[in-house]
Amino acid sequence: MNRMENFKNGLIKDNPVFGLYLGLCSTLAITTSLNNAIGMGTAVIVVLILSNVIISAIRKIVPDDIRIPVYIVIIATLVSIIQMVIEAFAPALNTSLGVFIPLIVVNCIILGRAEAFASKNGVLDSALDGLGMGLGYLLAVLAMSFIRELLSSGGLVLTNPFNTEQVWMNLSLIPEEFRISLFSSPLGAFMTFAFLAAALTAYKSHAAKKAAAKTKEAK
Template identity: 60%
Template sequence: MSENKEKKLGFGSQLIIENPVFGLYLGICSTLAISTNINNAIGMGIAVTIVLILSNILVSSVRNITPDDIHIPVYIVIIATLVTIVEMTMQAFTPDLYGALGEFIALIVVNCIILGRAEAYASLNPVGASAKDGLMMGISYTVSLFVMSLIRQILGTGVLSLSNPLTGAEIFAVRLIPESFVLSFMTTQTGAFLTFAVLAAACAAYKNKVTADDKGGK
């Protein structure tokens, strides 16, 4: 059933309805914490996407030799290894980004999206399909983080800026809102929850509309 639905819906709609963050409420912890600027969002998004694709591939390829009752430890070891590799690589080559994301990189290990996809999809499907699923989920997560960071950064600081993660050099910085009009609470936890609530509500509203249309069509 879900296969048919996926085919019927465009990529964009699927991104909203199957969105892990706003649709399924997975991986919220890191989303709330690091979505303060788009630099962090892109960096975290890429890190999660890489781990997600690789973990899906590996989990899928060991699915036939893994007995059921030890599958969780096997997945956790695989995911933890991948995350540690990503973490060490980031610390070495993108130190500024590493400093900004801090322990949230290590916490990718317990990001529900990754274990969730390993469990729900990769352990049942072939390698190719699992890799594609990892990529899709990674993109959804990155887009969600990006949208949330965009809102929080613009409203909270009034400046939209992006810097090169490799060197820390600024690529551009535009002031969109005068300094005296910024809502600095948007960069705090309060802003995170508000932004999340609004986006999740919008996502749910869209989902309801699509489901209603579906039923009407039939």
């Protein structure tokens, strides 16, 4: 698999949330608004890229017996730095995301890519893998947040994370009597996830059947 194929797989085919079912705790919890999704998605992208690059760079000098603890220390350090930056410059976002920022340390996406890819590949490939998986996670939480916020509140609100008084977008699209408050609850999160995961599975199944049909015709 070349670099571009590996990068694109993280976006759709092997999407960490809807394809591999990783990082679901934070996904289900923080996808109540676009602001939360963008903040968490950006943090995960940064940690994924940096951890993959560092782990790839030191993969040949880390003994196999202690590689997992070393990976966790690297990821925990990066997450602590990201959390301090968010707390300093975007305190409202830090409050909104709460405990889920430090929990990035044990996010299965981060550790999974470190073990499955970065520890076996070069720095550039690992950086692209981290970017692809990170963008896949961001797209997943944005899709869930879009649906949940729109259906539960009737609109979409996006503010400046560094200045919450500055509103970038405030749309009201659904009349109050047609709003479904259920989608702001955990049950709504599970329903949204199930719908999107099923849609991706159906798409992958259709694509596989199409590819199989083309192969059969070619023979």
